[in-house]
Amino acid sequence: MASHIILPKEEEEEEEVEEGLGVAVEADHDSPEPPRYRHLQPAQKALPFSATCVRISRDSYPNLRALRNASATSLRDDDAAFAKLDEGDYGYVLDDVQHLTDYLPELPTFPNPLQDHPAYSTVKQYFVNADDTVPEKVVVQKNSPRGVHFRRAGPRQRVYFEPEDVKACIVTCGGLCPGLNTVIRELVCGLSHMYNVNDVFGIQNGYKGFYSSNYLPMTPKSVNDIHKRGGTVLGSSRGGHDTHKIVDNIQDRGINQVYIIGGDGTQKGAYEIFKEIRRRGLKVAVAGIPKTIDNDIAVIDKSFGFDTAVEEAQRAIDAAHVEASSAENGIGLVKLMGRYSGFIAMYATLASRDVDCCLIPESPFFLEGEGGLFEYIERRLKENNHMVIVVAEGAGQDLIAKSIPVADQLDASGNKLLLDVGLWLTHKIKDHCKSKKMEMTIKYIDPTYMIRAIPSNASDNVYCTLLAHSAIHGAMAGYSFTVGMVNGRHAYIPFHRVTSTRNKVKITDRMWARLLSSTNQPSFLSKEDIMEAREAERLANRLPVPAGSSEHTKKHSASVLSNGEK
Numbered sequence: 001m002a003s004h005i006i007l008p009k010e011e012e013e014e015e016e017v018e019e020g021l022g023v024a025v026e027a028d029h030d031s032p033e034p035p036r037y038r039h040l041q042p043a044q045k046a047l048p049f050s051a052t053c054v055r056i057s058r059d060s061y062p063n064l065r066a067l068r069n070a071s072a073t074s075l076r077d078d079d080a081a082f083a084k085l086d087e088g089d090y091g092y093v094l095d096d097v098q099h100l101t102d103y104l105p106e107l108p109t110f111p112n113p114l115q116d117h118p119a120y121s122t123v124k125q126y127f128v129n130a131d132d133t134v135p136e137k138v139v140v141q142k143n144s145p146r147g148v149h150f151r152r153a154g155p156r157q158r159v160y161f162e163p164e165d166v167k168a169c170i171v172t173c174g175g176l177c178p179g180l181n182t183v184i185r186e187l188v189c190g191l192s193h194m195y196n197v198n199d200v201f202g203i204q205n206g207y208k209g210f211y212s213s214n215y216l217p218m219t220p221k222s223v224n225d226i227h228k229r230g231g232t233v234l235g236s237s238r239g240g241h242d243t244h245k246i247v248d249n250i251q252d253r254g255i256n257q258v259y260i261i262g263g264d265g266t267q268k269g270a271y272e273i274f275k276e277i278r279r280r281g282l283k284v285a286v287a288g289i290p291k292t293i294d295n296d297i298a299v300i301d302k303s304f305g306f307d308t309a310v311e312e313a314q315r316a317i318d319a320a321h322v323e324a325s326s327a328e329n330g331i332g333l334v335k336l337m338g339r340y341s342g343f344i345a346m347y348a349t350l351a352s353r354d355v356d357c358c359l360i361p362e363s364p365f366f367l368e369g370e371g372g373l374f375e376y377i378e379r380r381l382k383e384n385n386h387m388v389i390v391v392a393e394g395a396g397q398d399l400i401a402k403s404i405p406v407a408d409q410l411d412a413s414g415n416k417l418l419l420d421v422g423l424w425l426t427h428k429i430k431d432h433c434k435s436k437k438m439e440m441t442i443k444y445i446d447p448t449y450m451i452r453a454i455p456s457n458a459s460d461n462v463y464c465t466l467l468a469h470s471a472i473h474g475a476m477a478g479y480s481f482t483v484g485m486v487n488g489r490h491a492y493i494p495f496h497r498v499t500s501t502r503n504k505v506k507i508t509d510r511m512w513a514r515l516l517s518s519t520n521q522p523s524f525l526s527k528e529d530i531m532e533a534r535e536a537e538r539l540a541n542r543l544p545v546p547a548g549s550s551e552h553t554k555k556h557s558a559s560v561l562s563n564g565e566k
Ligand SMILES: Nc1ncnc2c1ncn2[C@@H]1O[C@H](COP(=O)(O)OP(=O)(O)O)[C@@H](O)[C@H]1O
Pocket: 173, 174, 175, 206, 207, 208, 237, 238, 239, 240, 241, 262, 263, 264, 265, 266, 267, 268, 269, 270, 272, 291, 292, 412, 413, 415
């Protein structure tokens, strides 16, 4: 990495720039030549921000070492070997993804067939620069280090597979989510239309389908209409991840591109598959496409299907509002999905404006006494005669467990099965009002499975298409990764980064404050709760400690890389 400033060249200035003036010239991305930079001494020309920039040297960042270890900190020790961290100037760190040449260095490359594609070949600078990266954090201060970056997604000039040699497969795992079929469709069509790859198979019913079901040949024709349907045409499942059996089948069937669509559990599975593929030295690219309506996947801006879920949740909230406002002391209670993260509940509440109280897993609440839910319900009914409550399915689980002690149960993937907070709350509210001799009507609506089973809306469809295309470009270029949007740009993210921590609503952030102010509900938080949340937040945002130190060993699974506030 150069030790001085590299500025992308303004097109119209091309002829005016002289050698030696601190401006870099990017090569035309359509040309087969690698990018050329004119590395010039910044101090020689007064560029708008060069005066500040040039004074910042590597040594200005005592935390650089810590930044460099950003990934390693959140890795299990045995995974640390897979981290690819590349340090640049001014505190820049590239948290890079795995590439086939990391373990097969002699692989030949081929020109990208897109350069002859009638649609794409006309696009100016269609290929991304091999050095393009996307910053994890975009809000910075004057003296901030440049921070962690991910490799930018997109088509490369050279690819590592010849179209006729590609044998690709697609699998969907975990719970349903709007948009699954769109991603499948766009993978099949994108491979065929952009790269002339026509050997594509669907794996049926999740990971176990690799070794227990027939593979389904897929063509652009067979998937043409599937995006109009909810669910996944391939079927999905939980459990059944047997790394060795899966990779045996990949190897036996000669598959060399594996597209894996699923949530946090699925991406962990994809990482295990990748590691086994690498251990066996196979020329196979693994592309993870993150899915979950809970929006709990770390690093990425938003998971596909989330917008659709929030939109569909409005219908349930509207119905609850109609029911509540048509009764005397009417309460409408809506349960929405969100096992550990209350994003759907929070966004649906903010969007609706009919909701008087939103309860999410991240924010503890209590029922009885001053500042509790019952007191608020009584007040709201007195003021307005009706109210709407939205509760995320993972909220209040500790309270339920206290009143109905049952042993924890797990699903086939090892996720904790939740108790029905909506039903429990309905009974609690009814009992409370009865004890107070308050006439009331409560209607409980549980639209959870209806929401996640619908097809994706228009904006999610476009998002799914772009995710699928980014995944294809990355796999063709020989990378293994999870693809996702980071600060509005598509990026290839190392598997460990999306699996080491969960995206959660931060109750110390402005978004949750906006919600509290829009509903006017109590925060239910004691001073101690707030201090605790702030401390957790502080620890989560703390610069990571170097791998190998005793603190690292103690805290290696801590969430050090959580998303910043949007
Ligand atoms: N730690 C893990 N290692 C390997 N595979 C996993 C892991 N966790 C989950 N999986 C597999 O990923 C698939 C989906 O996981 P699950 O948690 O049910 O859904 P999601 O991927 O939507 O979070 C399942 O087949 C499960 O066996």
